[in-house]
Amino acid sequence: MILFYEEDGNWKEAVLMGFKITIAGLGLMGASLAKALRGWRNAAICGVETNAAVLERALAEGVIDSGYVLDETNAEEALDADLVVIALYPRAALDFLRGCARRAKEGALxxxxxxxxxPLIEEARRSMPAGAEFLGAHPMAGRESSGYAASDGKLFTGCNFIITPHEKNSREALSLLREMAAYAGAARVIETTPEIHDRMIAYTSQMAHVLAAAILNSGLLFESKGFEGGSFRDLTRVGTLNPEMWSELFSMNAAPLGGVLAELEDNIAVLRRLVEAGDQSELAAALASSTRRKEEYLKTPYTAAKEAAR
Structure with missing residues (x-):
């Protein structure tokens, strides 16, 4: 609930108890968001989980104010929220939308x-009732470990927070999600389309995880102890991944990811031909080109600011 009051001749906004957030899934991302949003709008935070032990811990630690293992007896109460954030694996998120979106209250986001x-936007278009909105979001934050125990209220500090509005989203919904992202610590909110998001994430995130998996599947891995340096560690850092979640992400983004992997294969094939031909001059030219592209990338206004902040 938002009221306005007068002070020194000026109208000011007062946010009172009554705003409710429900977070479905209290793993790394969901629990981190619950911790990060403590105090925002004086909101009551509700957690929805399949693991009762996680709910008990989150309640005991004050991360949430109420918690539910969702079923028909409590779904209406759990989902009677102003803001519902789905923090589940991709296929579980789709199932949650299919099964629960019809319960969204009037005016909810x-x-x-x-x-x-x-896929989530498509499902939301089918499942969300009139009077409620779905606005996709993707904070570019995470870590190698997963689960509630790995959650951290500062996980989103300094991150890029991507939102994917569509033609039915209101300005109020965009404003609310931007406000949430800022309170959670995001440095920048980026608005884009679902299609551009999925293509760019295939390039900036998913391809790196595929590459790490390919390197770690090499027959040389266990012979490499003592020979590895910083470059090997950098390339394989994301190789300790969650197989269930990442296989879902890869398969549900098959066309964009397949496209960037095909281009990667082409680029590697060019370099391989030059290596096998022993053509040092052409190799040097190819490496100079990639180095120059990295330098140009770093000089663009946003990436330059990010690099300077490190």
Whole structure:
């Protein structure tokens, strides 16, 4: 609830108790968001989980104010929220929308934290009732470990927070999600389409995880102890991944990811031919080109600011 009061001749906004947030999934992302949003709008935070032990811990630690293992007896109460954030694996997020979106209350905003947008937006168009909105979101934050125990209220500090509005989203919904992202610590909110999001995430995130998996599947891995340096560690850092979640992300983003992997294969094939031909001059030219592209990338206004802040 938002009221206005007069002070020194000026109208000011006062946010009172009554705003409710429900977060579906209290793993790394969902629990981190619950911690990060403590105090925002004086909101009551409700957690929805399949694991009762996680709910008990989150309640005991004050991360949430109420919690539910969702079923028909409590779904209406759990989902009677002004903001519902789905922090589940991609296929579970789709199932949650299919099964629960019809319960969205009038005026509610639903969102998500998943790394794939196209399928979720399509499902939301089918499932969300009139009077409620779905606005996709994807904070570019995470870590190698997962689960509630790995959650951190500062996880989103300094991150890029991507939102994917569509033609039916209101300015109020965009404003609310931007406000949430800022309170959670995001440095920048980026608005884009679901299609562009999925294509760019295939390039900036998913391809790196595929590459790490390919390197770690090499027959040389276990012979490499003692020979590895910083470059090997950098390339394989994301190789300790969650197989269930990442296989869902890859398969649900098959066309964009397949496209960037095909281009990667082409680029590697060019370099391989030059290596096998022993053509040092052409190799040097190819490496100079990639180095120059990295330098140009870093000089663009936004990336330059990001690099300077490190």
């Amino acid at each position: 639903w969102s998500d934290l998943t790394g794939i947008k196209g």
